[in-house]
Amino acid sequence: MVVSCVRNCQCELRPMRARTPPGPENRPGPENRRDTLILEDFVPFRLNRLADAVSVNLSEIYRDRFGLEIAEWRVLVTVARRGGCTAQHIASSTRMHKTRVSRAVGSLEERKLIARTSNGADGRERTLELTPAGERLYSGLVPLALQRQVRLLSCLSDGERRAFLAAMSKLEASLELRGDG
Numbered sequence: 001m002v003v004s005c006v007r008n009c010q011c012e013l014r015p016m017r018a019r020t021p022p023g024p025e026n027r028p029g030p031e032n033r034r035d036t037l038i039l040e041d042f043v044p045f046r047l048n049r050l051a052d053a054v055s056v057n058l059s060e061i062y063r064d065r066f067g068l069e070i071a072e073w074r075v076l077v078t079v080a081r082r083g084g085c086t087a088q089h090i091a092s093s094t095r096m097h098k099t100r101v102s103r104a105v106g107s108l109e110e111r112k113l114i115a116r117t118s119n120g121a122d123g124r125e126r127t128l129e130l131t132p133a134g135e136r137l138y139s140g141l142v143p144l145a146l147q148r149q150v151r152l153l154s155c156l157s158d159g160e161r162r163a164f165l166a167a168m169s170k171l172e173a174s175l176e177l178r179g180d181g
């Protein structure tokens with residue numbers, strides 16, 4: 001018997017069809033198996049795993065040394081790079097959910113690292129800017145993050161590094177991810 005859930009989450013029992021596995025003569029070779037997915041070789045999985053490992057590695061700087069969570073780190077760096085921007089810009093350029101951005105902004109405001117100012121063109125829209133304390137934190141954090149990036153990429157030759165960065169740029173462009181951050 002196979003148990004499956006129907007739309008209203010009530011279980012339905014139905015008989016299982018008999019299946020005989022194909023013999024070795026009918027089994028496709030690995031080069032012809034389009035229906036087999038090896039997770040460790042699947043590019044989206046590898047990219048996600050790599051991104052997670054890099055974030056954990058980088059968090060030693062922004063979390064352990066500066067007390068920032070990943071969302072706060074992204075907000076702080078985006079605001080600093082732009083010299084001020086809106087929460088909407090941060091959400092779209094970092095691909096973080098607006099609720100996550102809002103929480104990070106609130107936390108950074110509590111710590112007096114960023115401040116909101118009214119946008120002259122639209123009184124409802126608020127621009128986020130680094131405070132002097134935020135600028136000091138950013139100035140201390142950035143050299144360490146850039147050093148960590150150099151260390152991370154040091155396992156690649158110059159040619160491999162250029163090819164890796166070019167391939168990442170192509171993938172980002174194909175997914176329309178490259179923006180003005």
